[in-house]
Amino acid sequence: MNRAVASGGRLPLLKAAWVVARRDFSAILFSRAFFFFLLGPLFPVVVMVMAGGVGAQVQSSAATAxxxxxxxxxxxxxxxxxxxxxxxxxxxxxxxxxxxxxxxxxxxxxxxxxxxxxxxxxxxxxxxxxxxxxxxxxxxxxxxxxxxxxxxxxxxxxxxxRAYPPVATQVVGTSGAVENSGRLRTAQGGQVLLFMLIMLLASMVLSNLVEEKGNKIIEILAAAIPMDAVFLGKLFAMLGISVVGIAVWGSTAAVLLTAGGQSLSDLANPGVGWPMFFVLFALYFAMGYLLLGSIFLAVGSLATTVREVQTLSMPATMFQIIVFFLASLAVTDRGGWLEWTAMVFPLSSPFAMVARAASDEALWPHALALGWQALCVAVFVRAGAGLFRRRVMKSGPQGARRRGVFRMLASAFRNGSSRPV
Incomplete structure (x- = not known):
C-alpha cells in the first residue's frame, strides 16, 4: 500500500521535507536575486584587500627613518x-x-x-x-x-x-608557548568566521514564510504535508543555499590569499589537524545554522509583513552577539564551568566546539556534541512547527474546516507543481 495513502493522503515527514527543500532550493538558486546575493559580500572583501595593501604601503613609507x-x-x-x-x-x-x-x-x-x-x-x-x-x-x-x-x-x-664570538645555533620547529598561543588565535579566528557566516546567512530565514502566508500557499502545504516537514525542508533548503554561497566566497578568498603568498603553513596547526578541523567546522556551521535558523523560522513565521520581519531582525542579531560572546569567553576558561556551559548550551555549542577543535586533539567530545546539537535541532523544529500551528494555523475544529477548503489544491503540490514554495 502506498505510504501516502496509508497516512491519510499526506506525504511522510522526510519525503515531504525533501520535496519542500528541493523546490525552495531550485527556486532560489536559479533566481537573479541569488546572483547579487553572492556578489554582495565580495565587494567588502575586495575593498578590504585594497585598503590593506594601501595601508601597508603607507605604513612602510611612514616607518622609514x-x-x-x-x-x-x-x-x-x-x-x-x-x-x-x-x-x-x-x-x-x-x-x-x-x-x-x-x-x-x-x-x-x-x-x-x-x-x-x-x-x-x-x-x-x-x-x-x-x-x-x-x-x-x-x-x-x-x-x-x-x-x-x-x-x-x-x-x-x-x-x-670589539669582537663578535661565533654563535652556534639549534633550530626547533616550534615551542610550547608558540604552539599554545597559535592555537588560541586559530580558535578565536574560527569562532569569528563561524559567527560571521551564521549571522550573515541565518537572518534570511526570518522572512522565509512571509510570502507563503500572504499568497495562501502555506494553507496548501499544511493540507498536503506535516508542518514539521515544511519547517525542516525550508531549513535545509536555506542551508543548501548557504553552502553554495560559502563555496563561492571561500574559493575567492583562497585565490586572493594564494595570490598574496599566504598559506595554511603560516598559521598554527590546530589540535585535530587542518583536514579534520575543516570537516568539523563545516559540521558545526550546519548545526549552528539549523539551530539558530529553526528559532528564526519560528519567530519569523509569526510575522505577517516584511516590516515586522525587519523589526524582529534587530533583537535576533543582538541575540546572536550575546551567544557569540559567551562562546568567546569560554576560550579563556579551558576545563572551567564557563567552557562546559558554552558547550552544553545548544546555541553556543557550535562556537565552543570549534574552539576546542583548534586547541585539543580529542575527537570523541565532537561526536557527543554533534549528536546533542542534532537532537536540539529536532526539538526546536518540532516546537517551532507547533507554535506556528497554534498561533497562525489555529489548529482545532475551525482550523480543520479551514484546511478542508485546500484539500483539493494539495494534490497539485504532491504531484510536483512547478510553482516554487
Missing amino acids: DIGLAMQSEDVDRMLDAREELARQLGGVVPPMVEVASLAAGEDFDARATLETTEGSLAAIVTGTPEAPVLTATESRVARWSGLVATIGAYASDPGA
Whole structure:
C-alpha cells in the first residue's frame, strides 16, 4: 500500500521535507536575486584587500627613518662602516645612516634647525665625534637610539676592541608557548568566521514564510504535508543555499590569499589537524545554522509583513552577539564551568566546539556534541512547527474546516507543481 495513502493522503515527514527543500532550493538558486546575493559580500572583501595593501604601503613609507651624520668626513666614514658591521650582526634593529654634511675642523652645524626644516625621512642627526657623539632627535627617538648611537660610536672609535664570538645555533620547529598561543588565535579566528557566516546567512530565514502566508500557499502545504516537514525542508533548503554561497566566497578568498603568498603553513596547526578541523567546522556551521535558523523560522513565521520581519531582525542579531560572546569567553576558561556551559548550551555549542577543535586533539567530545546539537535541532523544529500551528494555523475544529477548503489544491503540490514554495 502506498505510504501516502496509508497516512491519510499526506506525504511522510522526510519525503515531504525533501520535496519542500528541493523546490525552495531550485527556486532560489536559479533566481537573479541569488546572483547579487553572492556578489554582495565580495565587494567588502575586495575593498578590504585594497585598503590593506594601501595601508601597508603607507605604513612602510611612514616607518622609514634615517639617522643623519654631520661630522668630519673621516668620522662619517668610520661611523658608516661601524653601522654596516653592526647591521650585519643585528639585522633590522639598526636604522639606516646617511651623510648630511661633511664638516671642516671647528665648523659649526645647527642640527636642530636642519631637522625642523628638512623634509623627507631624516629623523635624527648625530654630530660631534665618534668618541663623543651628540644625538639630536625627538624625545621618543632619543630614548630609543641613544644606546645604539653610543655602540656605533664606540666601535668606530676602536674597531679592534670589539669582537663578535661565533654563535652556534639549534633550530626547533616550534615551542610550547608558540604552539599554545597559535592555537588560541586559530580558535578565536574560527569562532569569528563561524559567527560571521551564521549571522550573515541565518537572518534570511526570518522572512522565509512571509510570502507563503500572504499568497495562501502555506494553507496548501499544511493540507498536503506535516508542518514539521515544511519547517525542516525550508531549513535545509536555506542551508543548501548557504553552502553554495560559502563555496563561492571561500574559493575567492583562497585565490586572493594564494595570490598574496599566504598559506595554511603560516598559521598554527590546530589540535585535530587542518583536514579534520575543516570537516568539523563545516559540521558545526550546519548545526549552528539549523539551530539558530529553526528559532528564526519560528519567530519569523509569526510575522505577517516584511516590516515586522525587519523589526524582529534587530533583537535576533543582538541575540546572536550575546551567544557569540559567551562562546568567546569560554576560550579563556579551558576545563572551567564557563567552557562546559558554552558547550552544553545548544546555541553556543557550535562556537565552543570549534574552539576546542583548534586547541585539543580529542575527537570523541565532537561526536557527543554533534549528536546533542542534532537532537536540539529536532526539538526546536518540532516546537517551532507547533507554535506556528497554534498561533497562525489555529489548529482545532475551525482550523480543520479551514484546511478542508485546500484539500483539493494539495494534490497539485504532491504531484510536483512547478510553482516554487
